[in-house]
């Protein structure tokens with residue numbers, strides 16, 4: 074399997090990764106990417122923290138609105154670093 078891009082990691086896999094809904098192969102690819110990518114790792118940590126805070130406030134999953142907001146933030150960040 075080819076290496077993942079940041080956008081694939083963020084948009085396609087990160088939420089499922091945190092919900093442990095990915096196959097072991099995809100998890101391995103994802104973790105390989107995270108090990109070498111500070112931007113995605115920072116995003117993962119922010120995402121986790123936000124999710125945990127959200128869960129303390131209300132037991133449901135993170136609202137879609139919050140996910141969309143986090144994605145927009147990161148995509149803007151990526152766009153700045155990789156024109």
Ligand SMILES: [Zn+2]
Nearest residue numbers: 078079110113
């Ligand atoms: Zn990345």
